[in-house]
Amino acid sequence: MTGAGARLCCVFTSFTASGVRKGGVFGRRFIISQHRNMAGGAPKIDFNTKHLKKDGRTSDFFPSEAQSHKIPERQWQLSTVIPPVPETPQFDRAVRTAGCVLRDPLPPFAGKLRVYNMRYCPYAQRTVLALNAKRVDYEVVNVNLVDKPEWLTTKSAFAKVPALEIADGVTIYESLVTVNYIDDVYPQRPLRARDPLRRAQDQILIEAIGPLENVLIKMVRAPETIDEAALKAYFKGWDLLQEELKKRGTSFFSGNEPGYVDYMIWPWIERLLAFQKKDERIKFDTPKYKLLGEYIQKMAKDPAISQYAVPDEVLLKFFEGFISGNIVYEL
Amino acid sequence: MTGAGARLCCVFTSFTASGVRKGGVFGRRFIISQHRNMAGGAPKIDFNTKHLKKDGRTSDFFPSEAQSHKIPERQWQLSTVIPPVPETPQFDRAVRTAGCVLRDPLPPFAGKLRVYNMRYCPYAQRTVLALNAKRVDYEVVNVNLVDKPEWLTTKSAFAKVPALEIADGVTIYESLVTVNYIDDVYPQRPLRARDPLRRAQDQILIEAIGPLENVLIKMVRAPETIDEAALKAYFKGWDLLQEELKKRGTSFFSGNEPGYVDYMIWPWIERLLAFQKKDERIKFDTPKYKLLGEYIQKMAKDPAISQYAVPDEVLLKFFEGFISGNIVYEL
Numbered sequence: 001m002t003g004a005g006a007r008l009c010c011v012f013t014s015f016t017a018s019g020v021r022k023g024g025v026f027g028r029r030f031i032i033s034q035h036r037n038m039a040g041g042a043p044k045i046d047f048n049t050k051h052l053k054k055d056g057r058t059s060d061f062f063p064s065e066a067q068s069h070k071i072p073e074r075q076w077q078l079s080t081v082i083p084p085v086p087e088t089p090q091f092d093r094a095v096r097t098a099g100c101v102l103r104d105p106l107p108p109f110a111g112k113l114r115v116y117n118m119r120y121c122p123y124a125q126r127t128v129l130a131l132n133a134k135r136v137d138y139e140v141v142n143v144n145l146v147d148k149p150e151w152l153t154t155k156s157a158f159a160k161v162p163a164l165e166i167a168d169g170v171t172i173y174e175s176l177v178t179v180n181y182i183d184d185v186y187p188q189r190p191l192r193a194r195d196p197l198r199r200a201q202d203q204i205l206i207e208a209i210g211p212l213e214n215v216l217i218k219m220v221r222a223p224e225t226i227d228e229a230a231l232k233a234y235f236k237g238w239d240l241l242q243e244e245l246k247k248r249g250t251s252f253f254s255g256n257e258p259g260y261v262d263y264m265i266w267p268w269i270e271r272l273l274a275f276q277k278k279d280e281r282i283k284f285d286t287p288k289y290k291l292l293g294e295y296i297q298k299m300a301k302d303p304a305i306s307q308y309a310v311p312d313e314v315l316l317k318f319f320e321g322f323i324s325g326n327i328v329y330e331l
Numbered sequence: 332m333t334g335a336g337a338r339l340c341c342v343f344t345s346f347t348a349s350g351v352r353k354g355g356v357f358g359r360r361f362i363i364s365q366h367r368n369m370a371g372g373a374p375k376i377d378f379n380t381k382h383l384k385k386d387g388r389t390s391d392f393f394p395s396e397a398q399s400h401k402i403p404e405r406q407w408q409l410s411t412v413i414p415p416v417p418e419t420p421q422f423d424r425a426v427r428t429a430g431c432v433l434r435d436p437l438p439p440f441a442g443k444l445r446v447y448n449m450r451y452c453p454y455a456q457r458t459v460l461a462l463n464a465k466r467v468d469y470e471v472v473n474v475n476l477v478d479k480p481e482w483l484t485t486k487s488a489f490a491k492v493p494a495l496e497i498a499d500g501v502t503i504y505e506s507l508v509t510v511n512y513i514d515d516v517y518p519q520r521p522l523r524a525r526d527p528l529r530r531a532q533d534q535i536l537i538e539a540i541g542p543l544e545n546v547l548i549k550m551v552r553a554p555e556t557i558d559e560a561a562l563k564a565y566f567k568g569w570d571l572l573q574e575e576l577k578k579r580g581t582s583f584f585s586g587n588e589p590g591y592v593d594y595m596i597w598p599w600i601e602r603l604l605a606f607q608k609k610d611e612r613i614k615f616d617t618p619k620y621k622l623l624g625e626y627i628q629k630m631a632k633d634p635a636i637s638q639y640a641v642p643d644e645v646l647l648k649f650f651e652g653f654i655s656g657n658i659v660y661e662l
Binding site: 157158166170172173174176177178180181184185196197199200201203204207208240 | 512
């Protein structure tokens, strides 16, 4: 079921505010591979194995109390130079997207905030976007979700991504849970609204993209099951987003820069932008959604988003695997 | 599909910290009916129609900006006398549970925090429990979810309950959104943990009851579809709750009194306690779950819970309607 390349290695990649900083291939065939550094700085390799636990984690739902109090004070790097915004989002093909598979060992925790990720997962993208927006230094461990590594349930009891490791063995998961935590702990550039009512409305707006998620899931798995009712709800979803954006009268849902709603709904917008090229029925790049179209253009240029964007053809190729039965993680 | 009684009227009931205070039947056949007051005080009728909008609300996703700023300062009543805790939770049969149906008018907003509710809905129960725990004064408008009132989408764009009306026409919905808002706005007895990590873990624990929800849904709609995998996940869910409770070493998940996790998962525990009497396969009242059993007994005695508890036979009778096709709201 997995691509041939996916079994070769377990990849982790470290991101900083300025883009991809360094990456490594971990396993018995240990290799540090260096990737394009968008900010141009020299990549530093600070790989550290002293935290490696050979026997892996216990399967406790949460780590023990002792572990949960070992959280170090969070370090974050605020780049003084904001990277230039690419006109067209660039997908860094050098970033290895193959994920850890069944027998791959767990890369040792080196004290850096870590995201257990799948490169094309919209939920995990939420966590990545929140960290990018706040310019938090973190590393990524990609996971193969078809042939899951054995240790995954020690990081997420649900065996899903994203999971966020905040100290050695202290992990939280579920996309919005990780983002809320990030927003609680890293005060720079608050993502959620301060006002309780606006905060509630923002949460509802995120729930309201359910019909978009629904159509995306059907598009990926069985496009023929997208019926009139699903399409009606889908366009009602876009109507609702556009109406709300118009009512708020700001460039983004959160104001003059993207915030919680913007980043939390973006992963679905990004994927549907690709799929509308394939299926006319779901096309929303139309005059009716002019305001939304302008919004999407502005969002695509946001550095937190553009540094993690995937070209449409890569996304489509990945998702084709769900129908063909051959999901290839390394594209 | 609805019970005969459900079409007769639109019921709203007002609760206070001390239990059911007053209730009224609203419609063309306007009646104020008086219910048992658990605290023994004289019920006050302060029905006020001055806010009535004959033409109903607009179908805007959220109210206009002007409306959203009309929120009055929240008034809450802290009873000086804590009502006695009944040994066995009492279900007040006098509380009318029939909900508003298709043509029923919207009861006028009288300035009091209002919950759009369905008496047996576990999600809406979360909102009610949070308000009870904080002893906030509020009123309830029950809704028939089979034959929904026309105005429901003006209160919840998803046409679901709970919805919480915090000012005339300013409504938020989705159970956890309403509870988070309540916890943000009413500072007394904070429900959520202060520590971001514990808060994240609590949110995950609430997500972790998914397999319990899944079995409950199947139990209500098609018990024959509960297979080995569902049962395995179900008991893993109970294991996980008991392990976590043991690890925390407190009477409740939130400490020495019930809090966020406790109240948010309780509605499913309450229903499964009833259903395990009907179906041996899901029985969790066993020696293995001794600690959990003690926890459940303590929870059942909590005033926020006991004042809103429904006897097992009433719950079972209500849910039988999903299989028979005759859902009766007024039991």
